[in-house]
Amino acid sequence: MVAHLLRLKLTLLRNGLRRSPWQLVGMAIAGLYALGVVATLIIALVLLRNAGPVAAHTAVVLGGSAAVLGWAVIPVVASATDMTLDPARFTTFAIPMKQMLAGLALGGLIGIPGLATTLVALSTVVTWSRGVLPALAALAGACLGVMTCIVLAKVVTTATASLAASRRFKDISALAFMVPMVLLGPIVAGVGRGISASTGFLPEFARTLSWTPLGAPWSLGGDIASGRPGQAAVKLVVSVAVLGALAWCWKLLLERALVTPPYAGAGKRRGGRLGLFGVLPATPAGAVMARSLTYWLRDPRYSGSLVVIPLLPVVLAFQGTRTGSYGSLAFLAPVSAFILAWSISADVSYDNTAFALHLATGVRGVADRLGRALACMTFALPVVLVFSVGYVAFTRSWTGLPGQLGFSLGILFTGLGLSSVVSARYTVTVPLPGDSPFKKPPGNVGQTLAVQFVGMLVLMVLVLPEAALLVVQAVTGNVLFGWLNLAVGTILGLLLFLTGIRLGGRWLEARGPELLAQVTVNR
Amino acid sequence: MTAPIPGQASNSSPVAALSIRGLAKRFGGKIAVDGISLEVPAGSFFGIVGPNGAGKTTTLSMATGLLRPDFGTAVVHGVDVWQRPLEAKRLMGILPDGVRLFDRLTGEQLITYAGLLRGMDKDVVAARVGELLAAMDLSQDAGTLVVDYSAGMTKKIALASALIHAPRLLVLDEPFEAVDPVSAANIRSILDRYVDSGGTVIVSSHVMDLVQRMCDHVAVVAKGRLLAAGTVDEVRAGASLEDRFVQLVGGHSHTEGLEWLRTF
Numbered sequence: 162m163v164a165h166l167l168r169l170k171l172t173l174l175r176n177g178l179r180r181s182p183w184q185l186v187g188m189a190i191a192g193l194y195a196l197g198v199v200a201t202l203i204i205a206l207v208l209l210r211n212a213g214p215v216a217a218h219t220a221v222v223l224g225g226s227a228a229v230l231g232w233a234v235i236p237v238v239a240s241a242t243d244m245t246l247d248p249a250r251f252t253t254f255a256i257p258m259k260q261m262l263a264g265l266a267l268g269g270l271i272g273i274p275g276l277a278t279t280l281v282a283l284s285t286v287v288t289w290s291r292g293v294l295p296a297l298a299a300l301a302g303a304c305l306g307v308m309t310c311i312v313l314a315k316v317v318t319t320a321t322a323s324l325a326a327s328r329r330f331k332d333i334s335a336l337a338f339m340v341p342m343v344l345l346g347p348i349v350a351g352v353g354r355g356i357s358a359s360t361g362f363l364p365e366f367a368r369t370l371s372w373t374p375l376g377a378p379w380s381l382g383g384d385i386a387s388g389r390p391g392q393a394a395v396k397l398v399v400s401v402a403v404l405g406a407l408a409w410c411w412k413l414l415l416e417r418a419l420v421t422p423p424y425a426g427a428g429k430r431r432g433g434r435l436g437l438f439g440v441l442p443a444t445p446a447g448a449v450m451a452r453s454l455t456y457w458l459r460d461p462r463y464s465g466s467l468v469v470i471p472l473l474p475v476v477l478a479f480q481g482t483r484t485g486s487y488g489s490l491a492f493l494a495p496v497s498a499f500i501l502a503w504s505i506s507a508d509v510s511y512d513n514t515a516f517a518l519h520l521a522t523g524v525r526g527v528a529d530r531l532g533r534a535l536a537c538m539t540f541a542l543p544v545v546l547v548f549s550v551g552y553v554a555f556t557r558s559w560t561g562l563p564g565q566l567g568f569s570l571g572i573l574f575t576g577l578g579l580s581s582v583v584s585a586r587y588t589v590t591v592p593l594p595g596d597s598p599f600k601k602p603p604g605n606v607g608q609t610l611a612v613q614f615v616g617m618l619v620l621m622v623l624v625l626p627e628a629a630l631l632v633v634q635a636v637t638g639n640v641l642f643g644w645l646n647l648a649v650g651t652i653l654g655l656l657l658f659l660t661g662i663r664l665g666g667r668w669l670e671a672r673g674p675e676l677l678a679q680v681t682v683n684r
Numbered sequence: 685m686t687a688p689i690p691g692q693a694s695n696s697s698p699v700a701a702l703s704i705r706g707l708a709k710r711f712g713g714k715i716a717v718d719g720i721s722l723e724v725p726a727g728s729f730f731g732i733v734g735p736n737g738a739g740k741t742t743t744l745s746m747a748t749g750l751l752r753p754d755f756g757t758a759v760v761h762g763v764d765v766w767q768r769p770l771e772a773k774r775l776m777g778i779l780p781d782g783v784r785l786f787d788r789l790t791g792e793q794l795i796t797y798a799g800l801l802r803g804m805d806k807d808v809v810a811a812r813v814g815e816l817l818a819a820m821d822l823s824q825d826a827g828t829l830v831v832d833y834s835a836g837m838t839k840k841i842a843l844a845s846a847l848i849h850a851p852r853l854l855v856l857d858e859p860f861e862a863v864d865p866v867s868a869a870n871i872r873s874i875l876d877r878y879v880d881s882g883g884t885v886i887v888s889s890h891v892m893d894l895v896q897r898m899c900d901h902v903a904v905v906a907k908g909r910l911l912a913a914g915t916v917d918e919v920r921a922g923a924s925l926e927d928r929f930v931q932l933v934g935g936h937s938h939t940e941g942l943e944w945l946r947t948f
Contacts, residue, residue: 432826523773
């Protein structure tokens with residue numbers, strides 16, 4: 162039975178890859194990336210063989226604990242649980258619980274994260290191959306550690322399954338996850354500084370961790386190598402007990418989950434609140450705008466970018482404090498304008514097959530384009546204005562304001578026009594409605610990359626006049642060019658905006674059915 | 685074959701609510717629809733039946749302007765769907781099967797959106813939304829996001845979105861799937877009244893019993909081809925529609941094999 166479950170998992174994996182060659186490419190890229198990380202870690206662990214026992218023990222225990230923590234936390238917050246062997250699908254098959262648990266646990270090893278963890282864990286055996294006993298202890302520790310990772314992940318995902326099935330939790334966790342992702346640079350720098358400032362403290366920390374379920378299995382090899390067999394024995398007992406307790410918890414949770422499927426009901430709510438539909442003009446374009454704005458607020462795939470924008474100045478300012486020059490803040494407004502304008506370039510792909518409503522109602526292409534662009538403009542314009550003025554106020558170089566504004570507005574208007582054309586013509590692979598913003602389905606990677614790259618190139622060409630004027634002002638120091646830039650950015654930008662709306666509208670009407678057929682592929 | 689020749693029912697009469705000619709579609713190497721011609725008389729309650737994968741959804745998508753046909757034409761009340769799509773779509777209310785909805789809107793917002801997209805007046809939309817919600821028994825959940833609806837409720841809200849502009853032709857792909865019996869009865873009485881007052885309804889389904897009771901015309905489709913079309917009585921030719929359907933499609937394997945199923 163265990164072998165059956167493993168074979169099932171492999172078959173599912175192979176058939177999934179067979180469905181589209183691009184999925185194979187995606188898997189290969191992810192695999193290469195993982196391979197790089199794994200290779201680095203393995204080399205580091207092999208090199209640690211020659212390091213002092215304390216340093217090696219500290220590194221292995223800290224790394225191992227981090228891995229266990231990662232397996233517990235990441236599947237929940239990223240809602241990226243691997244559900245190929247979802248226990249709920251086996252309810253009707255009457256598989257003995259013990260065999261099912263073993264099969265599912267071993268099945269968790271198949272896949273990139275499982276393989277990577279196993280390989281890295283096994284290389285700790287090399288680190289402790291300073292004798293037969295330490296190596297054997299490290300091997301036992303590695304096996305226990307990896308199984309703890311897998312079973313802990315299963316316990317956490319099973320326990321939170323009904324929570325994770327609720328839409329609200331998914332939305333909020335996706336947004337919450339966005340914040341550390343954006344602030345990754347500052348966080349890593351901060352942690353790095355913290356570690357280098359407290360190297361003396363780390364071995365102590367590792368020793369403490371090694372008594373907890375997180376670090377106990379990873380400590381076995383080091384304890385034996387350092388001649389602490391008594392401690393190693395206690396930690397072995399801790400590890401085995403923890404693994405057993407986790408498996409028992411998993412069994413209980415699974416037994417309960419199998420008879421009580423996740424319930425994601427929501428309370429009844431009477432109507433009467435049209436929201437933005439009641440506020441904006443009751444025209445097709447106004448309705449599209451209201452719908453888009455509602456999505457910007459309610460759909461984490463959109464509101465993700467809204468969370469990122471206020472964090473941008475934080476990241477750039479952080480760089481400023483480290484380098485001492487705040488020059489990069491000059492890019493704040495133009496970059497935000499670009500991100501926001503470009504964010505609607507995949508609007509139809511984000512609609513997915515819901516786009517059929519636009520097609521079925523026969524809404525004019527121009528109304529569709531204009532509504533979406535105006536929705537984005539509603540908050541993009543204030544953001545760009547605030548960032549431009551904020552930067553100029555911060556650096557007290559008020560003469561730079563017109564140029565900065567002209568350049569940023571030029572990018573915003575031109576970008577919105579270009580996005581309106583791009584999204585009417587090309588579809589790209591984006592997370593599906595209701596999925597986490599991080600979960601890109603396999604799809605036409607080639608076209609996605611080409612559309613992004615060529616689109617940005619075209620945008621660069623289109624805003625050349627504004628960029629040139631910005632450079633000329635910087636070289637000559639003449640404010641006149643700044644004012645000129647403001648005029649060009651506004652007038653040329655709006656002209657290109659309207660051109661984009663009209664062209665995109667025409668293409669949308671001509672190729673609506675083809676567009677729907679393309680998004681249907683990514684269903 | 686005693687069934688009428690496809691498309692003969694009312695040959696190219698000017699009153700045809702929907703007239704499709706030689707529609708064909710190929711997906712890669714698979715021919716999904718292989719030249720279907722059909723006349724749907726105005727004021728009829730028209731059922732399209734066929735086994736899974738027969739090409740019902742593909743045919744209806746091509747007839748309603750959602751999927752461009754490789755060959756053939758579709759004409760709604762004299763307006764060519766693929767030559768003058770915007771005009772043709774004003775005449776049609778469409779409930780496609782297997783597409784998502786803008787499900788982060790509330791039910792009320794979604795119907796309003798469908799009305800406003802069609803350029804309807806705000807007050808008319810508001811009045812009709814209230815009535816449609818009541819008719820679909822969704823007033824209690826009008827403010828709930830569609831993503832939190834059950835499958836049946838989602839079907840009903842999509843149907844309401846297709847009705848809001850009072851179309852002359854309704855094309856409903858599997859409208860009763862997952863809908864509870866009470867709601868289904870309500871919807872049927874709405875559709876009956878709609879047909880009585882001159883509207884035309886096309887439904888696809890594989891529930892033969894339902895089609896036999898509800899529709900006055902029926903077309904049988906299998907493997908991308910039209911096997912029979914006409915009034916329900918013409919097509920079923922004295923037998924029940926279900927028996928006639930199985931006979932036409934010819935997929936009944938009777939009781940051969942599976943003997944072990946009776947041995948326990």
